[in-house]
Amino acid sequence: MEPFLQIFVGLCFIGLIIVLFFEKVDYILYSVALIIIASLVTAIFIPETRDLTFFMNAVKWEVIFFFIAIFAIVEILKESGFFDEIGFRIIKHYKTKPRKLFYVICIVTTLLASVIAGISIVAIFIPIIIVICRKIKINPTPFLLGISVCVNLAATLTPVGSAQNILIANEFSLDFNWFLVHIIPYFLLTFVITLFTLDRFVLTKFLNDRREELEEEKIQELSEESPSSDKHNRPILKNLILLAIFIVSLIIIPESYLVSLVFSIIFLIFNPNKKSDVSHHKYSLIRYLQKVDYKLIYFFICLFIFIALMEINGTLLLLESLIENLAFQNELLLSIIILITTSLLSGFLDNTPVTIIFIPIIEILIANPNFYAFPLFVAFILGVNLGGNFLPQGSPADLMILELGRANNVKGLTYKKMVKTGGSYAFLHILLGIGYLTVIVLCFP
Numbered sequence: 001m002e003p004f005l006q007i008f009v010g011l012c013f014i015g016l017i018i019v020l021f022f023e024k025v026d027y028i029l030y031s032v033a034l035i036i037i038a039s040l041v042t043a044i045f046i047p048e049t050r051d052l053t054f055f056m057n058a059v060k061w062e063v064i065f066f067f068i069a070i071f072a073i074v075e076i077l078k079e080s081g082f083f084d085e086i087g088f089r090i091i092k093h094y095k096t097k098p099r100k101l102f103y104v105i106c107i108v109t110t111l112l113a114s115v116i117a118g119i120s121i122v123a124i125f126i127p128i129i130i131v132i133c134r135k136i137k138i139n140p141t142p143f144l145l146g147i148s149v150c151v152n153l154a155a156t157l158t159p160v161g162s163a164q165n166i167l168i169a170n171e172f173s174l175d176f177n178w179f180l181v182h183i184i185p186y187f188l189l190t191f192v193i194t195l196f197t198l199d200r201f202v203l204t205k206f207l208n209d210r211r212e213e214l215e216e217e218k219i220q221e222l223s224e225e226s227p228s229s230d231k232h233n234r235p236i237l238k239n240l241i242l243l244a245i246f247i248v249s250l251i252i253i254p255e256s257y258l259v260s261l262v263f264s265i266i267f268l269i270f271n272p273n274k275k276s277d278v279s280h281h282k283y284s285l286i287r288y289l290q291k292v293d294y295k296l297i298y299f300f301i302c303l304f305i306f307i308a309l310m311e312i313n314g315t316l317l318l319l320e321s322l323i324e325n326l327a328f329q330n331e332l333l334l335s336i337i338i339l340i341t342t343s344l345l346s347g348f349l350d351n352t353p354v355t356i357i358f359i360p361i362i363e364i365l366i367a368n369p370n371f372y373a374f375p376l377f378v379a380f381i382l383g384v385n386l387g388g389n390f391l392p393q394g395s396p397a398d399l400m401i402l403e404l405g406r407a408n409n410v411k412g413l414t415y416k417k418m419v420k421t422g423g424s425y426a427f428l429h430i431l432l433g434i435g436y437l438t439v440i441v442l443c444f445p
Contacts, residue, residue, distance in 0.1 A: 005045055005313045012038040013306050017348065020393065020415050028295050031302040042309050049312060058308030059301050062257040063396075067300070069260035070123045071292040072285070073246075073267050077239060078127060079288075080271040085236045086128050098138050102203050105129060106146045106195060113154035114161045116250050118397035120260075121151060124243065126404045141412040142203040144401050148389070148418065149194060149425045151397050155385040157187050164355035164384045166254070171359050172377060182378055186436045190429055197428070202421060206412075238270055296403045303393065316357050319345075331372065332441040334365070335379040339433050342383030343426065347390025355384050375441050382433045389426035392418050 012034045019030040043050045094101045105125070113121045126144065133140035155162035158179055159169035168174065242263070249259045265285070272282040310316055319341075338358075345354045362380055366373040388395030392402050398418060405413035 002314055005042060006310075006315045006318070008041055009038045009306070009309050009313055010315065013310070013348075016302070016306070017391065017393070020391075028298050031299055035302050035305050038306070038309055042313060046312055049309070054308070054312075055305055059304045062255070063300065063304075064297055066119075066257040066260050067297050067396075068289070068292060069257065069264045070120060072264045072288045073260070074123050074127060075288040075291045076264070076267045076271050079273075080235060080239065082236060082239045086131075090128075090132050096136075098136065098207060099199065099203065101132070102143060102146060102199065103195065105143060106150045106198070109147050110150040110154040110191065112247070113151045113397075114157040116247055118151035118155060118162065118395070119400055120247070120250060120256075122147065122397045122400050122404075126401060127408075130404075130408050130410065139206045139412060140405075140410050141417070142198075142206045144405055144410065144413055145202055145418070145421045146198045148395075148398050148401050148422060149198065150191075152385060152388040152395055152422075153187070153191060153194060153429065155388075156183055156382055162351065162385060164351045165381065167355050167359065168377070168381060168384075172362075172373070174377065182374065183381065186378075186382070186433065189436075190432050193428070193432070194425065197425075235271075239267075242267060242270060293403060293407055296399055299393075299399070300396070319357070331375060332438060335375045335437045335441060336434055338362075338376060339379040339383045339430060339437065342380060343387035343430050344390065346384050346387025347394040347426065351384050351388055351394065354387075358384070374444075375437055378440065379433070379437055382429075382436075386426055386429045386433065389422035389429070390419075392422070398422065 016027075016031055016034050019025055019027050039049060039055075048054055090101070094104070109121050109125055125147065129143050129147070130140045133143060155165065159165050159174055159176060169179075246259070246263045249263070250256050253259050268283060268285055268288070273284060273287065307316075342354055342358055345357075358380060362376055365376055388398060392398040392415060402413065402415060402418055
């Protein structure tokens with residue numbers, strides 16, 4: 001019955017992916033329905049799945065608590081007017097140059113996402129970008145798509161750029177110097193090409209060349225609207241300092257969910273509700289938790305359970321065996337297969353479980369004296385990070401961008417659009433990765 005169960009659960013998972021393409025469909029309803037069906041059928045053949053503890057253990061609760069805390073922080077900052085004030089200041093600085101603004105945002109978010117989880121950067125920057133774009137009357141979609149592509153690429157750069165990099169670096173003792181020497185040549189080339197093509201094929205479509213320079217009258221109006229008096233300077237400075245401490249804490253402390261929970265309280269204390277009444281205390285955390293959009297959180301719970309079902313029915317073990325059987329092929333071909341396989345899987349699943357699945361496979365392969373560890377590590381790191389661009393559900397940051405776009409009614413930012421843009425860049429990045437692997441295997445044996 002094992003093949004039947006693997007096929008059945010696999011079809012349910014494919015059904016979930018298909019549902020995501022339909023924007024008007026309640027994907028949470030279908031996610032829960034498909035999980036229930038897959039779980040009931042699995043329980044018939046595997047007794048362990050009849051216990052509630054199986055499902056409780058399947059969910060990565062630290063990820064769920066991180067999401068809730070980061071969403072609460074965003075709501076607190078949004079109500080304090082922080083995003084609006086930052087938006088006004090950036091508008092005043094860049095005035096009528098949306099293209100320059102696009103480059104600055106992509107570069108800054110990429111650099112930050114190389115040392116801190118991309119989802120944190122997205123949660124902080126996306127609301128600001130939406131405010132900025134609407135104030136200067138341009139569509140935020142190309143900016144959000146650019147961040148989506150760049151954040152996933154940024155994760156390859158350092159050993160702390162993503163959860164999967166932390167796992168790999170700790171398992172194989174890869175430090176910052178290793179990443180600097182072996183990954184940065186690929187990153188620099190790919191990032192330059194990515195920025196140029198994003199400008200040429202994504203941004204340009206949304207900008208009318210004849211109106212790229214907005215009239216000074218509009219900018220003057222925006223400048224006059226800016227609440228940049230001294231009484232607004234203190235709150236924004238206070239929150240900027242808190243954000244800086246928050247980001248540094250996320251870099252230093254590995255338990256990001258704990259950092260986020262603590263800082264949600266800190267941000268609340270430093271941003272009391274000025275409109276407090278009998279029903280809402282000025283330090284009411286529940287008020288902000290009620291504003292959190294829980295659709296993304298529920299969806300991730302469903303994804304975690306699907307992964308656990310595929311693990312217990314042997315689907316993931318079957319994949320592991322198939323990859324291990326390739327150990328006797330030539331090194332370049334094996335590296336390319338690892339790159340492509342991990343990329344594709346990371347597009348359908350969260351990157352972290354894919355990393356966990358492949359770590360023992362890589363350990364077996366590097367134990368083979370016929371293979372050098374260097375190209376296999378490079379293929380592995382590139383694969384689990386770049387695959388997130390294939391489909392939004394493969395990257396928590398992409399899902400958050402999509403959800404924030406929907407919540408703010410961003411026109412043109414749809415699941416199909418993200419798949420089309422992200423998939424194109426995932427394909428480009430993997431092609432460049434294959435070229436890079438070819439060079440290092442053939443030229444540096």
